Amino acid sequence: MTEMPLSDANLDLELLKQLRGGNRTALTALYARHQAPLYRFAILRSGSTSIAADVVQDIFVALIENRFNFDPMRGALSSFLFGVARNFILKREEAERRFLPIDFLQGDGDDAHEMEFVDTRVLPLEKILADDRAETLRHALAKIAPHYRDVLILYEMQDLTYVEIANICDIDIGTVRSRLSRARAKLISLLKTKGITNVEQPPSQSSREKNL
Amino acid sequence: MKPNLSDDQFLKRELDHLNAKMISITAPPTVETALLKAFACQQKITNAAQHKRTTFGKIAEWFAPGVAIAASVSMSVWMLLSLSLDPVQGLPTDSIGNNDAPFIALQSLEQIALEPNPRLIETQVPKMMLASMGLSVSPETANESLRAEMLVSATGQPLALRFSPQ
Numbered sequence: 001m002t003e004m005p006l007s008d009a010n011l012d013l014e015l016l017k018q019l020r021g022g023n024r025t026a027l028t029a030l031y032a033r034h035q036a037p038l039y040r041f042a043i044l045r046s047g048s049t050s051i052a053a054d055v056v057q058d059i060f061v062a063l064i065e066n067r068f069n070f071d072p073m074r075g076a077l078s079s080f081l082f083g084v085a086r087n088f089i090l091k092r093e094e095a096e097r098r099f100l101p102i103d104f105l106q107g108d109g110d111d112a113h114e115m116e117f118v119d120t121r122v123l124p125l126e127k128i129l130a131d132d133r134a135e136t137l138r139h140a141l142a143k144i145a146p147h148y149r150d151v152l153i154l155y156e157m158q159d160l161t162y163v164e165i166a167n168i169c170d171i172d173i174g175t176v177r178s179r180l181s182r183a184r185a186k187l188i189s190l191l192k193t194k195g196i197t198n199v200e201q202p203p204s205q206s207s208r209e210k211n212l
Numbered sequence: 213m214k215p216n217l218s219d220d221q222f223l224k225r226e227l228d229h230l231n232a233k234m235i236s237i238t239a240p241p242t243v244e245t246a247l248l249k250a251f252a253c254q255q256k257i258t259n260a261a262q263h264k265r266t267t268f269g270k271i272a273e274w275f276a277p278g279v280a281i282a283a284s285v286s287m288s289v290w291m292l293l294s295l296s297l298d299p300v301q302g303l304p305t306d307s308i309g310n311n312d313a314p315f316i317a318l319q320s321l322e323q324i325a326l327e328p329n330p331r332l333i334e335t336q337v338p339k340m341m342l343a344s345m346g347l348s349v350s351p352e353t354a355n356e357s358l359r360a361e362m363l364v365s366a367t368g369q370p371l372a373l374r375f376s377p378q
Contacts, residue, residue: 045232053240
């Protein structure tokens with residue numbers, strides 16, 4: 001009888017169990033499975049590669065030390081780790097007082113008095129990508145208020161569902177939708193002010209040669 | 213002429229572009245190196261804690277029948293016992309370790325478990341000490357001594373006691 005391969009969620013659980021049992025290979029496997037998406041999320045969220053590296057390291061050290069209370073009934077390990085990454089970054093930001101607590105923290109910020117934050121201490125952001133167009137978008141993302149940025153990154157860049165994002169950000173699904181909608185609108189507006197337009201891009205050189 | 217993209221299409225195009233440029237980005241190798249070191253440290257801590265638990269568990273097993281007696285041992289008894297700790301010379305050492313009698317704890321089990329280098333010595337304990345520990349002693353034999361094995365710390369502090377076959 002052929003053994004069914006473990007699903008992603010079950011594989012993570014098995015690796016976690018083996019890690020807690022002192023299996024070094026389980027650690028490297030878990031790390032290989034989750035480090036890159038976490039690192040990319042942390043870069044987009046914090047704007048800094050060094051902060052992102054610290055966050056990833058802190059997450060896995062906490063896993064090694066069994067400091068997390070992960071409940072598989074509440075969702076996948078990957079979602080849980082995104083939530084941890086987000087919280088670690090939030091704590092760093094609170095410690096550095098990069099963002100002042102203002103009105104929108106009381107609700108979801110969808111009122112007329114919402115402020116837009118620009119983190120002047122970080123800008124200009126370190127150059128991470130060689131591609132200028134991608135960097136422009138990344139900079140525009142950094143300008144969006146954190147609670148909108150979280151939802152946008154998790155949905156658009158990490159392909160998480162509304163339910164997963166709601167659990168990670170500790171908000172309801174309706175709030176996920178509204179923040180996503182506003183974040184998208186804000187991002188579009190910022191890109192257009194940077195000169196990136198919605199004119200359809202011309203076909204690439206290789207495809208033009210094919211058409212001849 | 214192709215119409216402009218809708219805002220949604222425009223944003224999707226830009227986000228897809230960013231995704232494509234970021235897909236190859238991974239955490240620096242120094243992170244994994246640090247994690248493997250952290251793992252090695254954690255394993256040492258876990259193994260040390262496991263060793264202590266095992267030692268503690270074994271000691272607790274030794275003391276299980278004697279715990280009730282240990283509870284009645286007062287500090288004054290301990291001090292008196294410490295005065296009678298002269299290792300007995302010439303007694304066969306193979307009696308040590310073959311004695312199945314339970315130990316009577318003279319210190320807390322945690323303190324005993326934490327002792328890095330305990331040693332077992334043969335000694336003689338005045339019978340009148342048993343009276344101090346709540347055990348009955350015949351007046352005719354109160355002045356006699358009993359052979360016992362004493363678990364002592366590296367500095368000679370009595371940790372536990374068990375009586376040897378007389």
